[in-house]
Amino acid sequence: MARTRIYKRLLTDGGEPRNPPRNQAHMLDLAPVLARDPQDTIICWTHAMEILYGFTKEEALGRLSQELLQTQAAEPLEQIMGRLRFGREWRGELCRVRRDGTPLVIFSQWTPQLNKDRELTAIIEVNSDISEHKRTEADRDKLAAIIKAFEDTIIRTNLNGAITSWNLSAERLFGYRAEEIIGRPISRIIPPELQAQEAAILSRLHRGERVENYETICLTRDGRRIDVSLSIAPVRDTAGHIVGAAESARDITKRRHAEHELEGAMAQLAKARDELEIRVQERTAKLRETVDELESFAYTLTHDLRAPLRAIHGFCDIALAGGQGKLDRLTQDLLKQVLKAGNRMERLIEDVLALSRVSRQDITLAPVDVEGLVREVIDQLELRPPRAEVAIATPLLPVLGHELLLAQALGNLLGNAVKYVVPDVRPRVRIYTEPRGQRVRIWVQDNGIGIPRAAHEKIFEAFHRLHRSEEFEGTGIGLAIVHKAVARMGGSVGVESAVGKGSRFWVELPSAPACEGVLEK
Numbered sequence: 001m002a003r004t005r006i007y008k009r010l011l012t013d014g015g016e017p018r019n020p021p022r023n024q025a026h027m028l029d030l031a032p033v034l035a036r037d038p039q040d041t042i043i044c045w046t047h048a049m050e051i052l053y054g055f056t057k058e059e060a061l062g063r064l065s066q067e068l069l070q071t072q073a074a075e076p077l078e079q080i081m082g083r084l085r086f087g088r089e090w091r092g093e094l095c096r097v098r099r100d101g102t103p104l105v106i107f108s109q110w111t112p113q114l115n116k117d118r119e120l121t122a123i124i125e126v127n128s129d130i131s132e133h134k135r136t137e138a139d140r141d142k143l144a145a146i147i148k149a150f151e152d153t154i155i156r157t158n159l160n161g162a163i164t165s166w167n168l169s170a171e172r173l174f175g176y177r178a179e180e181i182i183g184r185p186i187s188r189i190i191p192p193e194l195q196a197q198e199a200a201i202l203s204r205l206h207r208g209e210r211v212e213n214y215e216t217i218c219l220t221r222d223g224r225r226i227d228v229s230l231s232i233a234p235v236r237d238t239a240g241h242i243v244g245a246a247e248s249a250r251d252i253t254k255r256r257h258a259e260h261e262l263e264g265a266m267a268q269l270a271k272a273r274d275e276l277e278i279r280v281q282e283r284t285a286k287l288r289e290t291v292d293e294l295e296s297f298a299y300t301l302t303h304d305l306r307a308p309l310r311a312i313h314g315f316c317d318i319a320l321a322g323g324q325g326k327l328d329r330l331t332q333d334l335l336k337q338v339l340k341a342g343n344r345m346e347r348l349i350e351d352v353l354a355l356s357r358v359s360r361q362d363i364t365l366a367p368v369d370v371e372g373l374v375r376e377v378i379d380q381l382e383l384r385p386p387r388a389e390v391a392i393a394t395p396l397l398p399v400l401g402h403e404l405l406l407a408q409a410l411g412n413l414l415g416n417a418v419k420y421v422v423p424d425v426r427p428r429v430r431i432y433t434e435p436r437g438q439r440v441r442i443w444v445q446d447n448g449i450g451i452p453r454a455a456h457e458k459i460f461e462a463f464h465r466l467h468r469s470e471e472f473e474g475t476g477i478g479l480a481i482v483h484k485a486v487a488r489m490g491g492s493v494g495v496e497s498a499v500g501k502g503s504r505f506w507v508e509l510p511s512a513p514a515c516e517g518v519l520e521k
Helices: 002-010 024-029 047-053 065-069 077-085 131-149 168-174 192-206 253-322 329-360 370-381 403-419 478-488
Strands: 033-036 042-045 090-097 103-114 120-129 153-158 163-166 211-219 225-236 242-251 366-368 389-392 399-401 428-436 439-445 492-497 503-510
Touching: 033 047, 047 120, 077 090, 077 103, 077 120, 103 131, 153 168, 168 242, 192 211, 192 225, 192 242, 225 253, 253 329, 366 403, 370 389, 370 403, 399 403, 399 503, 403 428, 403 439, 403 478, 403 503, 478 492, 478 503
Parallel strands: 389 428
Antiparallel strands: 033 042, 033 120, 090 103, 103 120, 153 163, 153 242, 211 225, 225 242, 366 399, 428 439, 439 503, 492 503
């Protein structure tokens, strides 16, 4: 009944009832319409309203619309009602809430119904949901604000290449104000020789492709060329159709300038490195030639000195043997001193020749049985009690080396360990090994007189001696031979010692399993 009266009012023209088609009331039920009395009680609720708000007709009728829909408008509802009481319509946007709590934005038209006494009897609303439109509009405004404030340069174009958006960063980068450039073709900021590249990019965008970090050159308003990095993506409408492009541009002029400077510096550095390498090779070749000449000279000199030295020995022996009873005691003592000096000279020549051979001979590295080699050296040097006590802490680990060179190095170390002891003290020597990663360290420990810390490195230099010949015989070459021999095998040597506390010499070489088969010269 109430709804029928409302329908009749909706179907009047100037207050006079019309004769509607039979199904027109049903069609009206499909429109999102509600009616309220002046006290805000709902008296009509169409099927379309049920769909829009989620409340059934039974749930809506008799309820206060404000209570049901939580209506909010831009102006106070009391002010709107005052206008309706004077018979004036109201149109505007409302914020309402669906039954499930979803917020809605409604465009609503409120029409007052007055009786003959011009009193308000009902309010008829026609609703239209504009939520999606408002969200799209808000998103568009938000995007425009973001683009405008974005630090990177953001440019939007349509499919014809005309600029449709130009933010503040674009103004700073290219010099054009937005009102100067919007509507103009993007080609305005592209050099003539690069126009074909822009056409190719537009073609890719038409196919829906993205362009990432594309480095190119652009023109500014004053004609300057700047290096930029572009990222370009297609822009689609709500239906998914491509309608334009969004470009992000970043000025990389300083970076490219720095790259060019770095490339130039690298080229100069490479040139200087090549020149230095050539000079080093030349000097190394000259130095190697000089060393070879010196070693050859030393070998020849020492070899040739042996002949006159033998003659001196021979003549002195003949004089002493044939002059028995004829030579006075002073002459005999002088001849013995000559023989003694000759013997010392002969040992020196032998050591120099040994050092030269170590430096000149070709060697092949192979696994060496250190324990067996040590026992052979001990036998050759006759290091047995009572002369010396030598202990071997078995097993001794094998190394990669050259057997003859290692024997020569260990022989010198063992000979020194026995020689440099306090008089009347029996030499005690201990030999042992320890693994050190991919290498093995061979230790020769003695109870000798010890070595000052300041001399630990100098003692491996040729002809460097810490004692006079009258104290301990020697040529000052033995440890130099050790150092050279071990270096030729790819190893290293060292010593730990203190005066009066003995010494621990060590030789470190690659372990046998780690580098087997390496060839060195």
